[in-house]
Amino acid sequence: MRAVKAENLTILYEEQRAVEDVTFELDEGETMLLLGPNGAGKTTLLRTIAAFHREYTGKLEVFGRKPEEARDLISYVPQSHVLNERVPLTAIEVVAMGGIYRKGFVHFKIPKEILQKAEEALGFVGLAHIKDRLFRELSGGQKQRVLLARALISDPGLLLLDEPLSALDPSARVEVANVLDKIKHESGITMIITTHDVNPLIDIGDKVLLLNRRLIAFGTPSKVLRDEIIKTVYGPLARVIPIEGKLFCITGDTHLHRHGGGGI
Ligand SMILES: Nc1ncnc2c1ncn2[C@@H]1O[C@H](COP(=O)(O)OP(=O)(O)OP(=O)(O)O)[C@@H](O)[C@H]1O
Numbered sequence: 189m190r191a192v193k194a195e196n197l198t199i200l201y202e203e204q205r206a207v208e209d210v211t212f213e214l215d216e217g218e219t220m221l222l223l224g225p226n227g228a229g230k231t232t233l234l235r236t237i238a239a240f241h242r243e244y245t246g247k248l249e250v251f252g253r254k255p256e257e258a259r260d261l262i263s264y265v266p267q268s269h270v271l272n273e274r275v276p277l278t279a280i281e282v283v284a285m286g287g288i289y290r291k292g293f294v295h296f297k298i299p300k301e302i303l304q305k306a307e308e309a310l311g312f313v314g315l316a317h318i319k320d321r322l323f324r325e326l327s328g329g330q331k332q333r334v335l336l337a338r339a340l341i342s343d344p345g346l347l348l349l350d351e352p353l354s355a356l357d358p359s360a361r362v363e364v365a366n367v368l369d370k371i372k373h374e375s376g377i378t379m380i381i382t383t384h385d386v387n388p389l390i391d392i393g394d395k396v397l398l399l400n401r402r403l404i405a406f407g408t409p410s411k412v413l414r415d416e417i418i419k420t421v422y423g424p425l426a427r428v429i430p431i432e433g434k435l436f437c438i439t440g441d442t443h444l445h446r447h448g449g450g451g452i
Contacts, residue, residue: 189251195211221393224398237348263340279321287302353385390413426440
């Protein structure tokens, strides 16, 4: 089944075009890496698929429905730095909130069945042992894994992740990339992952969409990640090098300014 279909999609902010004329299709179970430099429109496209932003022209479908009619099937994981950490929630409480919000009401006491699902989800991301630790005291990689558990608890068909590896050190990037790999192979959930740095995720990408306000290229990693294509976005020094059968992308896009991360 088709999970996401966009046809001549143009996304606007008060009549200003942020993303223009994008066409792509993603099948159920596929993972798409949404790649592009600062301001390319990655978050805008992701938030529009999630039905958070609704000013667009063209066609956009999620599992054959308009995004706002498919909300129950979609989980969205925002960039971690947008979360309010002043509330002293434990890891398991943060995960359980994914189940509570989905039901449309807030309890003071978390229902037992949701706590149980939250524990299972924490186990899936390898963090059952830290369930009672305060979320704000966890490492960056652990926080991101807790947020993944929170997104999984509602059994989504489509998981949308905004820069899940940004602001993480290299070992935490590997830790989170491994969990994304596990989600892909064990759950079959369709995923769209925005990223400045495609390298840690290249193994799980069935498709890559290179965006720079317009669609520059869409297809399998080997089709999109070519010197002549990435140079059009990242300049003449950008290169793709095959290392031991794996592609490695040098784009010079360090993404240092806004999120403190570091690509290559
Ligand atoms: N709420 C908004 N109102 C008006 N313009 C916006 C809004 N959000 C984003 N934009 C504009 O839309 C364009 C695309 O921004 P977007 O954040 O989607 O890009 P991005 O590829 O995710 O960038 P980054 O990698 O830096 O996060 C930019 O020109 C941005 O200024």
